[in-house]
Amino acid sequence: MKVGIDLGSRFVKVAIQSGDDEFILKKIDTIEFYKKYVFKKEQNIYVDMKAFLNEDDVDITATGYGRNVLAFKNANIISEIKAHYKGALIQMNYENFTLIDIGGQDSKVIYVKNGYIEDFVMNDKCAASTGRFLENSANILGITLEELANETKKPIKLNSTCAIFSESEIVGKIAEGYKISEIAAGINESIAKRIYPMLKRFKNDRYFASGGVAKLKGVIYFLEKLVNDKIEVVKNAQFNGAIGCLHY
Template sequence: MRTLGIDLGSREVKIVVMEDDKIIKKQKISTMSFYRDYCSFDGKIIVDLNKLNIDNIDRAVSTGYGRNNTDLNKFTAINEIKAHVYGAFYQTGLKDFILLDVGGQDVKVVKVEKGIVTDLELNEKCAASCGRYLENMANVLEMSLDEMSKYYENPVELNSTCAVFSESELIGKIAEGISVERLCSGVNYSLYKRLKPLLTKFKGRQLVLTGGVANNIGIRKYLKNDYDEIVFVEDTQFNGAIGCCFYANNFTR
């Protein structure tokens, strides 16, 4: 059986195709390009699978930021919590864990016990605790996200709680002659500080990291002080789309 999962992210659309429960295709497309170049509208959004070089799909499931305002024809929609938990099941084989998913514009913390979601916390209101904050700061520092993510030692203190005001604060630190390394560490640590209050109520031994920010080396280092084990999945950004395929394979007929 061939299944298709689509995660409609705020910045990118992630696409996964599985055949007999194995991933055979992964693809990322900017959200704007996806709707403009690969979709049409006839009462519902119709995805042109031929343009995506996808065929012979038996079941298709969608999730993501655009799930509530984008009705994909011929797709079963599931909420993001389900999708990311199912993705973690597939990628880790674990049934007891804390899931931290930091996306471009939201954060999800989910407690899973014996394969069941028992608690969750969401932050969809402030960009300062999301990937967009890191993108903005990397632009101010004129470096790539990957390069900025490497630093975690001796962070400069950044106190602003607003993503917009944080840019001005960072520019002020640059003007003071603070080293680039400390500035990068400060950016990473400031995001960690905003994530920590969301995590304090979730006690568990294993923390599963997903989402684009899971690739941030600095934040990984800081989180290691709070959990016995940090579990890194191979396809952090595709986890939601993988979860869609897992759902299609196991819960649809």
């Protein structure tokens, strides 16, 4: 059995090969996954596939934020760039594209030409264009992440480029009496503006988006306006990295 694992900061995404072109997808809270299915033996760390899937003979390839923390002895470890590129290549069946991946802790843009990675850029130094920032912003506004994600009308301008200062600015906008919907739209636009400088470097035939934030319509809406082109969300966007792992 072949298994791909994307160790995200919030969720672990798992793709299990069930046929030539078929797979089963599972998602589990990251902390719960580490508690239940990771163990240490003789100074080495293992994924317990017997406990997770009731299988012993498993070929594991892993990627994601957690790969930098835990180097599993029984898994082939690959970069997130390779995993997400391959996932989009396989799922979308197209060889010339630019992929935007917005994760919980980082964001990345990958330029693919003739089926191969030509270049990429990654931002893992600042949380201001990540899913974690969106979650914190939704909590400040007192709305769900899904409600925040759909807002695009009358976005207010947010000037701060740092996640911490942006959160303080959001509180200030609430105090000034701006509508929650307008602040939410401004948050979505601000994330798009932070990602756009990376994206505009890599013009291509098509633009794809993956990661959990790819499902957030507001961010995609503002990115499409900035790039002046359509951005297609890849199939199984949140599992794209795990699916890519199946092909290494």
